[in-house]
Amino acid sequence: MNRTAMRASQKDFENAMNQVKLLKKDPGNEVKLKLYALYKQATEGPCNMPKPGVFDLISKAKWDAWNALGSLPKEAARQNYVDLVSSLSPSLESSSQVEPGTDRKSTGFETLVVTSEDGITKIMFNRPTKKNAINTEMYHEIMRALKAASKDDSIITVLTGNGDYYSSGNDLTNFTDIPPGGVEEKAKNNAVLLREFVGCFIDFPKPLIAVVNGPAVGISVTLLGLFDAVYASDRATFHTPFSHLGQSPEGCSSYTFPKIMSPAKATEMLIFGKKLTAGEACAQGLVTEVFPDSTFQKEVWTRLKAFAKLPPNAVRISKEVIRKREREKLHAVNAEECNVLQGRWLSDECTNAVVNFLSRKSKL
Numbered sequence: 001m002n003r004t005a006m007r008a009s010q011k012d013f014e015n016a017m018n019q020v021k022l023l024k025k026d027p028g029n030e031v032k033l034k035l036y037a038l039y040k041q042a043t044e045g046p047c048n049m050p051k052p053g054v055f056d057l058i059s060k061a062k063w064d065a066w067n068a069l070g071s072l073p074k075e076a077a078r079q080n081y082v083d084l085v086s087s088l089s090p091s092l093e094s095s096s097q098v099e100p101g102t103d104r105k106s107t108g109f110e111t112l113v114v115t116s117e118d119g120i121t122k123i124m125f126n127r128p129t130k131k132n133a134i135n136t137e138m139y140h141e142i143m144r145a146l147k148a149a150s151k152d153d154s155i156i157t158v159l160t161g162n163g164d165y166y167s168s169g170n171d172l173t174n175f176t177d178i179p180p181g182g183v184e185e186k187a188k189n190n191a192v193l194l195r196e197f198v199g200c201f202i203d204f205p206k207p208l209i210a211v212v213n214g215p216a217v218g219i220s221v222t223l224l225g226l227f228d229a230v231y232a233s234d235r236a237t238f239h240t241p242f243s244h245l246g247q248s249p250e251g252c253s254s255y256t257f258p259k260i261m262s263p264a265k266a267t268e269m270l271i272f273g274k275k276l277t278a279g280e281a282c283a284q285g286l287v288t289e290v291f292p293d294s295t296f297q298k299e300v301w302t303r304l305k306a307f308a309k310l311p312p313n314a315v316r317i318s319k320e321v322i323r324k325r326e327r328e329k330l331h332a333v334n335a336e337e338c339n340v341l342q343g344r345w346l347s348d349e350c351t352n353a354v355v356n357f358l359s360r361k362s363k364l
């Protein structure tokens with residue numbers, strides 16, 4: 001579209017607004033902010049709102065985007081909005097043309113690739129450009145995938161990551177989407193979500209195996225204490241920087257880690273944030289076996305395929321016998337950890353850590 005020759009009519013603008021509602025693929029926060037800013041500029045003119053406080057991350061990002069448009073005339077903003085929406089259309093068309101039978105369409109997952117063959121259901125975290133950080137959608141999809149795997153005809157279930165990371169843990173942008181009830185409601189919702197999520201791991205009825213293809217952070221590490229076997233590439237590292245983030249242990253790690261690796265070693269990880277190599281994690285019992293990265297996939301999958309040929313009922317019953325006497329305790333620990341975390345998420349220590357990461361002032 002020739003921007004100088006054409007001026008979008010009100011009708012074009014309204015069509016574009018409707019098109020946005022029909023987007024099948026999330027265009028990402030950056031584009032959504034641009035759309036918001038252009039919409040406000042086109043309908044209300046230059047930014048006329050008071051600047052939000054630094055901790056009100058979403059409102060501040062919106063305000064920044066709108067304010068950045070300065071005195072752009074309403075007509076130009078309307079045109080830019082229409083242009084931006086039409087530039088999103090090709091990607092929309094191509095995403096809706098995915099052939100039936102491809103992973104995405106057949107599984108119905110946006111953040112995971114879930115496959116099932118040779119008696120193994122594989123749940124692969126699939127946000128490699130975000131180091132497989134677990135956003136709210138992914139928490140829900142993992143629960144859905146686990147529930148389906150618990151009922152399918154596979155013998156074992158495997159979690160792994162796509163790309164260079166296993167997972168960088170909780171997606172820190174999960175803290176920015178503040179509901180009308182404010183940060184208290186957000187913290188409560190996150191605690192409810194976390195409790196349900198960890199509960200699915202506690203109750204999972206088949207052997208759960210982690211194939212840790214690269215670094216693991218936060219909740220992706222703590223959950224390993226609830227797995228039945230953990231195989232790691234020698235590229236993997238294990239890091240739970242809870243104190244650095246103003247947070248506290250989750251995933252039942254306050255109970256499982258001291259049992260697995262001794263209280264003192266657990267303290268180094270969970271309180272002081274010591275990052276372990278794969279070899280160290282293996283020596284401390286968190287990892288079952290470490291493989292050279294060059295042969296990792298081949299060796300691990302050969303082994304898992306052999307496990308998956310074992311008699312299904314015996315495998316399931318053995319898992320139940322092992323988990324049974326711990327289940328109640330694990331649920332109680334999970335509830336307590338979520339409760340404590342709900343308070344931590346409201347603390348200045350946590351808010352500052354999240355703001356620093358999101359404003360690119362800090363990394364682990």
Ligand SMILES: CCCC/C=C/CC(=O)SCCNC(=O)CCNC(=O)[C@H](O)C(C)(C)COP(=O)(O)OP(=O)(O)OC[C@H]1O[C@@H](n2cnc3c(N)ncnc32)[C@H](O)[C@@H]1OP(=O)(O)O
Nearest residue numbers: 129130131133168169170171172173190194218219363364
């Ligand atoms: C609701 C339940 C809550 C349960 C609570 C659980 C607690 C935890 O899990 S605590 C652990 C939280 N995780 C982190 O603090 C990790 C933060 N990420 C980093 O420090 C670094 O990204 C990294 C060390 C993992 C990787 O650094 P590297 O330089 O190699 O890559 P980046 O350029 O930083 O990352 C690429 C891309 O991915 C985004 N990203 C990575 N991890 C996260 C994350 N955890 N949350 C949000 N976004 C993440 C990063 O911002 C980059 O995005 P852009 O390309 O858009 O800039």
